[in-house]
Amino acid sequence: MSTANEIIRVFCDIDDFKTMKKFFEEIFTSAEVQDVALRWRLMQLLHNEIPQRQIASKLGISLCKITRGSKVLKARAGVSKKILDRKSGGNKNAVIPATKTGTQP
Numbered sequence: 001m002s003t004a005n006e007i008i009r010v011f012c013d014i015d016d017f018k019t020m021k022k023f024f025e026e027i028f029t030s031a032e033v034q035d036v037a038l039r040w041r042l043m044q045l046l047h048n049e050i051p052q053r054q055i056a057s058k059l060g061i062s063l064c065k066i067t068r069g070s071k072v073l074k075a076r077a078g079v080s081k082k083i084l085d086r087k088s089g090g091n092k093n094a095v096i097p098a099t100k101t102g103t104q105p
Helices: 003-013 017-027 030-047 052-059 063-074 079-087
Strands: none
Touching: 030 052, 030 063, 030 079, 052 063, 063 079
């Protein structure tokens, strides 16, 4: 099994928020967690149909990164869109609050 697949399996096996949080703190730097959180926030904003230039200004990121996220959400077999749809109860324009690192959902 590849190392990537192994860590994915480890993530899948953790079903407790506190354990997952602790695991993240142990294997990722604060900057790495913030980068992932920023990417997820980008996906939330795109899902809520916020214009790309507004997202770039709000989050201070490049249009290239935003375009990649947009393509991911348009993919037919994309998992990210399904997750965002589920989290918003099917309402594309539902407000998904920004969460601070270390807060429980």
